[in-house]
Amino acid sequence: MPANQQILLDNRPTGDAVASNFKLVSAETPALQDGQVLVRHHFLSLDPYMRGRMNDAKSYAVPQALGQVMGGGTVGEVIESKNPKFSVGDKVVGMGAWQQYSVVDAGQPGALRKVDTKHIPLSAYLGAVGMPGVTAWYGLSKICEPKSGETVVVSAASGAVGSVVGQLAKARGCRAVGLAGGPDKCRYVVEELGFDACIDYKAHPDAKSLYQALKEATPDGVDCYFENVGGVIFDAVLSRMNAFGRIAVCGMIAGYDGQPLPLLQPQLILTNRLKVQGFIVSEHMEHWPAALTELGTLVATGKLKFRESIAQGIESAPQAFLGLLKGKNFGKQLVKLV
């Protein structure tokens, strides 16, 4: 059995998450029992929701237990199997956590899924054809419900979720406008992903300037907003919403380290008769098959593009994760383990 390097949650953050909240250890992988398989992880997924799990507060996510391996999505290869449905060499996606190997009870529903890597790269199952892609698909299709010709705005537009939101919006005949941090990300969002416009929020540090930029990018107002960020960006977009607009609240990363995120003009929800709805994609598993079918087809045919930031080695996971919280990633943040 190989030695298995793991990252544990050692202690909880007070304010900003820091590297010393995590601890790298080495463990042995136990021998397989009947029904189990041993998976060697090729990629580990890093996602903003993990920050919430580091706290001990009441939230939608069960807190990550201290002293345990940080949970998270993984893709990899079966290297040993005592389960008749899985063979050595199978490529699989699961929740293998922040470690190099995992022993999986592969018979448990949803624990492990074989994936096709002929047409879709393995890492994409952690991004555009995985949880982030389905998050984009669900929030856009089921909460925003955009009609052709409407304007869809998404924050964190170059990220794993936002990049899919905008491209799906374009595929549905909408005007897609992104918000992203920095000229490189904005150029990518427009030139590579095909958004109609992208606003570099870092170039607009005050609310008035941000509103003005948004106004120029959304001449017909905003019908749908897909929120990943919160704070001043939420306020600015709220001011541009059209009557009967829909806002899918997917994330508010600007507040994940405890920063206050006041919404200054909630009365706009009333005056513009808006629907503002929060959601967690894991609570809507019934929609995953339809979403993954559409997303997989779009990726396989080259119509849905994505970009990855890849950190090397399990030991790099904490710093890569902290960078993700600060927007240092460019596209889906992964850790490559093989």
Added chain:
Amino acid sequence: MPANQQILLDNRPTGDAVASNFKLVSAETPALQDGQVLVRHHFLSLDPYMRGRMNDAKSYAVPQALGQVMGGGTVGEVIESKNPKFSVGDKVVGMGAWQQYSVVDAGQPGALRKVDTKHIPLSAYLGAVGMPGVTAWYGLSKICEPKSGETVVVSAASGAVGSVVGQLAKARGCRAVGLAGGPDKCRYVVEELGFDACIDYKAHPDAKSLYQALKEATPDGVDCYFENVGGVIFDAVLSRMNAFGRIAVCGMIAGYDGQPLPLLQPQLILTNRLKVQGFIVSEHMEHWPAALTELGTLVATGKLKFRESIAQGIESAPQAFLGLLKGKNFGKQLVKLV
């Protein structure tokens, strides 16, 4: 033709609305043309939405034109008719505005409706069996959609809308909790209207104390919130919402004179997967018949109670309206003109 005393909007408020924004004038009522009727108003309705119309800002309500009679709902009696469908003596409800008489093109759809006053008092058509009642019915039935056993909270609970929200919630098998200003209103809400609890927000001037009182009144959390007020009350209730809760945003009277109403923890919309939706009842006319049928039956059978604050004479309308904005009314605010 009788002289017709009217209240005009003379100038727009800067900050708080004040009595000098209005002007009392006397006009002659023109002779009737074919199809028209002359209505003598018995009661004029005063409603919070009118404050929004006094501004010239972009809002859901078209601004009230300066120098024109303030718009508003009225009930009264036909005293002259050149329309075959209306006879002298008919009791009618319409949008007769802040004046003693109105000449109505009675053939226009929705302009004038005959009402039964055998089983329902005429004034109730401006309250529980009128726009405020339908507002309560729509927000509760179509946005909150409470299930039996759930907890419904409503602010401005003794008012024209809030009082109906809580009583309908009770009729649907819910726990109904109100928020109102002062011990008299709270006692009325519990003892007369049958709410399970009512919190006097004036007795809890700080957010912590208000939250604690709300926590005690909602031991199982809050599933539905019907928002009429905004500000610190919205924040407090948001902190008590259960997962998948629904918030119908009907009004935010705390900000109608321009006060800031920041929402301090909008991230709770995400973490509790809430739906927050604003609405205007006049945009959902298709639901009025069903709503009025239920509300009329409940009032006629004594199962839906209401209370009125009645100001005397058209000249009292401005002060009564300003009092309504400050919560000085107790129940539906009317002006009696006959």
